[in-house]
Amino acid sequence: MKTERVLPDVSEADVVLIGAGIMSATLGMMLKLLQPDLRITVLERLDEAAAESSDAWNNAGTGHAAFCELNYTPEKADGSIETAKAISISESFEISRQFWSYLIQENQVNLSNSFIKSIPHMSFVWGDDNVNYLRKRHAALTACHLFEGMEYSEDVEVLKSWMPLVMEGRDLLEKVAATRMELGTDVNFGALTRCMLEQLGKMEGVNLYFGYDVRKLRQRPDNRWSVRIRHRETHTKHKVRGSFVFIGAGGGSLPLLLKSGIPEGNGFGGFPVSGQWLKCINPAVIEQHHAKVYGKASVGSPPMSVPHLDTRFINGKRELLFGPYAGFTTKFLKNGSFFDLPLSLKVNNLHPMLAAGIKNIPLTQYLIDQVRQSPDERVEALRHYYPEARSEDWELEVAGQRVQVIKKDPKHGGVLEFGTEIVSGANGSLAALLGASPGASTAVSIMINLLHRCFPVKMQSAAWQQKMKQMIPSYGESLADDPVLLRKVRSWTSEVLGLQNIVDSKV
Ligand SMILES: Cc1cc2nc3c(=O)[nH]c(=O)nc-3n(C[C@H](O)[C@H](O)[C@H](O)COP(=O)(O)OP(=O)(O)OC[C@H]3O[C@@H](n4cnc5c(N)ncnc54)[C@H](O)[C@@H]3O)c2cc1C
Secondary structure, three states: OOOOOOOOOEEEEEEEEEOOOHHHHHHHHHHHHHOOOOOEEEEEOOOOOOOOOOOHHHOOOEOOOOOOOHHHOOEOOOOOEOOHHHHHHHHHHHHHHHHHHHHHHOOOOOOOHHHEEEOOEEEEEEOHHHHHHHHHHHHHHHOOHHHOOOEEEOOHHHHHHHOHHHHOOOOOOOOEEEEEEOOOEEEOHHHHHHHHHHHHHHOOOEEEEEOEEEEEEEEOOOOOEEEEEEEOOOOOEEEEEEEEEEEOOHHHHHHHHHHHOOHHHOOOEEEEEEEEEEEEOOHHHHOOOOOEEEOOOOOOOOHHHOOEEEEEEEOOEEEEEEEEEEEOOOOOOOOOOOOHHHHOOOHHHHHHHHHHHHHOHHHHHHHHHHHOOOHHHHHHHHHOOOOOOOHHHEEEEEOOOEEEEEEEEOOOEEEEEOOEEEEEEOOOOEEEEEEOOOHHHHHHHHHHHHHHHHOHHHHHOHHHHHHHHHHOOOOOOOOOOOHHHHHHHHHHHHHHHOOOOHHHHHO
16 A cells, blocks of 8 residues: 655644554554544655554564463463463454454455464474473463363374474474464454555545654644654655654654653663564475464573464465564664664663663573574574475565563663553653564554553543444453353354354354
8 A cells, every 4th residue: 555645744633643553553443433533644654554563574473362372371480370461362362353353344444354364373392391381381271261172282193183394204202292273363464454544544534644754742832742754755844733642653663752752751762673584485385384383482582582383374375484583683673774772772761771781681692693593503493393394495584673662670770571561641642652562463452451541531431432342342341251252252253254263163
């Protein structure tokens, strides 16, 4: 999607969305459905939507529902498994599924259900300790109906049928085990984002501008925000005034939050982590794998660099990716500048950044080691998951950029976080989204949270409550507490999105 629209020197809006990724698209769509008369301006520095982290090739496309991601279920000191985070992420993904189904069913987007596909989610481990962990994890998760249907096996023949590429040629001196969840999905978040923005662009009162870089934000005496913009090619300067600003600029959010001057942003810093994939170019190999197989992160590595061998569906084509290999760069965006990190250092975040840096030297070392990996070492890492991999079948692709949140901490001075953080201030007139995990899969829940924070009165109104319930039938109720409701919404979303539904097949 491209728009050639020219931004006036000065313009007015109710809502200004900075960045054309999945977060702004989701928020814009929700706001416009909640209040159709809102004037919304979307500002994007690149020439098209979803060209950073939200693009299909820049992320793993996993519909994160905590079926296969072992980092969401850590082992506690007493040996039991922590499931709270997994349950919350799983529920959030069901909320996203409902919103997407609503958009399709109500013809709110010109989107076919092919942006999301069923693909089994599996976790695969080797070694006694890891096998014990996976067995306990399976028992702990299947106690909750969100994980109903998850299978567990240590039987080599069963595992061969689930994941032939992973098992062929494997040295079976160590025990192996896997779980399998048929309900897993692969999502093309880029296609979804572009469809939502295309639809938004057609709506009365919505303007999308591409090629415009937001440079500064200033709150005016009348409490409205003045957003200062420069066109990236012509260097013309523009202003958009808005009552509410969302900084949904992905890796670019932190510098803009710091520029906004809201006290709530003080002390925040960012630590960029880049990523790379090995992409399979041999169709015969691609055809043999039908799963997303997640392993355990190696010691010292950040949680998002858990290796996985992933079937993908991108632009109607089946693909196979392995990774991500993490790396270090000072850029905050894939299309960013090497000055991003140094320029983000401010008096108020220097101490938290240094404190977090000192505490995370093993992580920095890990990232440097990853950057220095040779092509042969990368294929060697792949062979842990696909023992018979041949280097000539794979090529290296650059993934999206993540900026992990560093924030003040009374005890340690500063801490590095791997989640997502909404920072809001100025009486809810400005909010920024920092961090990138679990990411796009939970965009709808993140935006509902933001709406509660920034539009508390309207969110309590009968009109908005009713609309929320229409868009997300489980809104206000807990899917983790209500198995009947979960079955009902899962059946509905599976049907609209054309997905596998275990509940139906069991009845
Ligand atoms: C390697 C990797 C793997 C991932 N895997 C998954 C996964 O499997 N499942 C999942 O759910 N999530 C995954 N994620 C996370 C997910 O991709 C992100 O959470 C999500 O795409 C973030 O969306 P966003 O809209 O915040 O940011 P983005 O998609 O990055 O969009 C931000 C936009 O803002 C624009 N922008 C930046 N600065 C400015 C400025 N100053 N002025 C105007 N515009 C600006 C950018 O150009 C960009 O278009 C992954 C991320 C990475 C990097």
